Amino acid sequence: MQRRVIFDNKALPYLLLTPQVAVTLIFFIWPAAQAIWQSVHLQDAFGLRAQFVWFENFEAVLTDPNYLDTLWITVIFCAAVTLLSLGAALLLAVLADSKIKGAGAYKTLLIWPYALAPAVAAVLWMFIFNPEIGVLGRALNNLGYAWDYRLNDTQALTMVVLAASWKQVSYNFIFFLAGLQAIPRSVLEAASIDGASASRRFWTIIFPLLSPTTFFLLVVNIVYAFFETFGTIHALTHGGPGKATETLIFRVYQDGVVNHDLGASSAQSVILMVIVIGLTAIQFRFVERKVHYS
Amino acid sequence: MTPKRNSGERNSGERTSSGALANLLPHAILILGVLVFAFPIYMTLIGSTWDAATIGRGNLPLTPGGELLTNYNAAWNETQGTRILHTRVRIMMWNSLVMALVIALGKIAISILSAYAVAFFRFPLRMVFFWLIFITLMLPVEVRIIPTYEVVANLGLIDTYAGLTIPLIASATATLLFRQFFLTIPDELVEAAKIDGAGAVRFFVDVVLPLSRTNIAALFVILFIYGWNQYLWPLLVTNSADMETVVIGITKMIGNGEAATDWNVIMATTVLAMLPPVAVVVLMQRWFVKGLVDSEK
Numbered sequence: 001m002q003r004r005v006i007f008d009n010k011a012l013p014y015l016l017l018t019p020q021v022a023v024t025l026i027f028f029i030w031p032a033a034q035a036i037w038q039s040v041h042l043q044d045a046f047g048l049r050a051q052f053v054w055f056e057n058f059e060a061v062l063t064d065p066n067y068l069d070t071l072w073i074t075v076i077f078c079a080a081v082t083l084l085s086l087g088a089a090l091l092l093a094v095l096a097d098s099k100i101k102g103a104g105a106y107k108t109l110l111i112w113p114y115a116l117a118p119a120v121a122a123v124l125w126m127f128i129f130n131p132e133i134g135v136l137g138r139a140l141n142n143l144g145y146a147w148d149y150r151l152n153d154t155q156a157l158t159m160v161v162l163a164a165s166w167k168q169v170s171y172n173f174i175f176f177l178a179g180l181q182a183i184p185r186s187v188l189e190a191a192s193i194d195g196a197s198a199s200r201r202f203w204t205i206i207f208p209l210l211s212p213t214t215f216f217l218l219v220v221n222i223v224y225a226f227f228e229t230f231g232t233i234h235a236l237t238h239g240g241p242g243k244a245t246e247t248l249i250f251r252v253y254q255d256g257v258v259n260h261d262l263g264a265s266s267a268q269s270v271i272l273m274v275i276v277i278g279l280t281a282i283q284f285r286f287v288e289r290k291v292h293y294s
Numbered sequence: 295m296t297p298k299r300n301s302g303e304r305n306s307g308e309r310t311s312s313g314a315l316a317n318l319l320p321h322a323i324l325i326l327g328v329l330v331f332a333f334p335i336y337m338t339l340i341g342s343t344w345d346a347a348t349i350g351r352g353n354l355p356l357t358p359g360g361e362l363l364t365n366y367n368a369a370w371n372e373t374q375g376t377r378i379l380h381t382r383v384r385i386m387m388w389n390s391l392v393m394a395l396v397i398a399l400g401k402i403a404i405s406i407l408s409a410y411a412v413a414f415f416r417f418p419l420r421m422v423f424f425w426l427i428f429i430t431l432m433l434p435v436e437v438r439i440i441p442t443y444e445v446v447a448n449l450g451l452i453d454t455y456a457g458l459t460i461p462l463i464a465s466a467t468a469t470l471l472f473r474q475f476f477l478t479i480p481d482e483l484v485e486a487a488k489i490d491g492a493g494a495v496r497f498f499v500d501v502v503l504p505l506s507r508t509n510i511a512a513l514f515v516i517l518f519i520y521g522w523n524q525y526l527w528p529l530l531v532t533n534s535a536d537m538e539t540v541v542i543g544i545t546k547m548i549g550n551g552e553a554a555t556d557w558n559v560i561m562a563t564t565v566l567a568m569l570p571p572v573a574v575v576v577l578m579q580r581w582f583v584k585g586l587v588d589s590e591k
Binding site for chain 2: 003004005006007008009010012013014016017019020021023024025026027028029030031032034035038088091092095096098100101102106108109110111112113114115116117118119120121123124125126127128130132133135138150166169170171174175178227230231234235249252253256257262265266269270272273276277280
């Protein structure tokens with residue numbers, strides 16, 4: 001798409017693009033190319049010599065049972081965070097959208113957690129669920145449930161899932177609310193007059209009409225769970241106990257920054273790149289369709 | 295409060311269209327939702343008003359204590375608690391503020407310029423540049439972590455504000471948003487400006503910038519929060535204590551999360567770290583919702 005009326009300076013557009021393109025080339029394209037180059041080379045410990053090794057790095061990563069465990073944990077983590085935060089947000093949005101008193105106040109009280117950093121959300125949860133000092137962590141133990149997310153794998157994963165979902169609900173809530181407000185009132189009122197119950201109205205009218213929003217949020221939430229929860233995990237469990245809460249992003253940080261394993265880290269980076277490209281493609285195909293139909 | 299228990303019976307409750315339950319249930323669920331969000335914050339506030347020993351024994355009451363001023367003063371001005379060393383929170387807050395402002399304003403500035411170029415000019419390689427910017431969407435820091443660090447190290451930007459911010463200020467989202475908006479500016483307006491003898495620069499300053507005010511404000515809110523909440527990048531490019539941002543500072547103070555640490559100071563720091571982004575969301579709520587919904591279109 002292009003405007004009909006345009007300016008015809010020769011040099012100015014390039015000048016205007018320079019800062020953005022410079023940052024993109026230096027800090028995005030060049031490093032990404034480097035990651036791809038490194039992923040098919042094997043470097044010695046000092047980075048002086050490199051040997052082209054085809055897909056050996058990928059083979060090493062993808063046949064490492066630890067990596068496959070991490071992949072599995074990531075899948076469970078993403079699915080849990082996405083379902084939990086979408087479900088809770090949808091329920092709250094449907095209720096806040098109905099004509100009840102104080103809907104505006106509820107909205108304000110439900111959207112502000114968006115402002116919290118994922119790592120800060122983790123700290124808040126840690127302070128409550130710490131088995132020694134947390135109010136609820138101690139309560140669980142006093143009730144006879146052996147709660148210590150620092151030692152128990154399942155409990156650790158539950159903690160990071162809850163902290164990550166908790167922070168994401170408000171984002172989904174805002175989008176569901178916007179989606180709900182776009183549904184014509186007349187349709188709902190007609191159904192209501194025809195005697196459709198609230199749950200029937202929800203499943204036969206609201207939910208289908210909301211599906212573009214839901215699908216968009218599904219992709220965004222998977223991306224969030226994948227990439228933006230590094231802070232949550234780093235602050236809460238450091239990937240532990242053992243590797244119980246290590247996701248693919250945490251692993252690429254561990255291997256690259258902490259363990260300095262360049263080949264493995266860049267092969268993992270390239271794998272992640274493929275995943276993001278896939279997710280972005282899905283997202284934009286869908287956006288294009290939405291624009292087309294509306 | 296008994297209504298809480300009814301949350302599992304949502305459908306049956308809604309079917310009794312006229313009963314008191316049907317009116318109470320939505321409120322009950324919404325209040326429960328609000329409480330789930332507020333409770334962790336409330337406990338953090340409470341934690342920041344007691345002394346470390348009370349918290350460390352696991353006896354934190356549910357009501358405020360009397361150590362509020364001591365704790366916040368210790369966090370803001372001092373570097374040493376009873377068990378931990380930390381950067382003064384006022385320094386970390388300053389670093390976070392600089393990072394958030396430079397990232398937000400930088401992204402807006404370079405994006406509005408490139409969107410203007412792409413929307414209002416026709417020139418060779420226009421679409422190449424457009425796709426080049428678009429591609430950054432697919433390359434988050436996480437997928438190019440080591441090489442980006444190397445570039446920043448080679449440029450001597452480790453432990454500098456420039457290193458902390460510039461690699462993050464390319465923005466496909468903001469560019470797409472501005473471009474979308476620029477395409478809605480009527481051709482007649484551009485023609486009128488050209489007839490009046492205004493050039494591209496003049497038109498940008500006198501017409502496009504004022505028209506973009508709402509979009510800029512909305513984007514600023516989103517990007518300020520994005521900048522303030524950065525985690526992985528500051529963790530990588532800052533080593534010195536003086537360059538620490540407050541979100542990183544908190545997790546460094548916590549360390550392994552021992553019971554016997556200065557939780558009072560940590561909680562005071564956490565409250566301070568939450569304050570600016572939460573204030574921006576609450577005070578600029580309308581722009582915030584607009585910015586969020588628009589930038590994802």
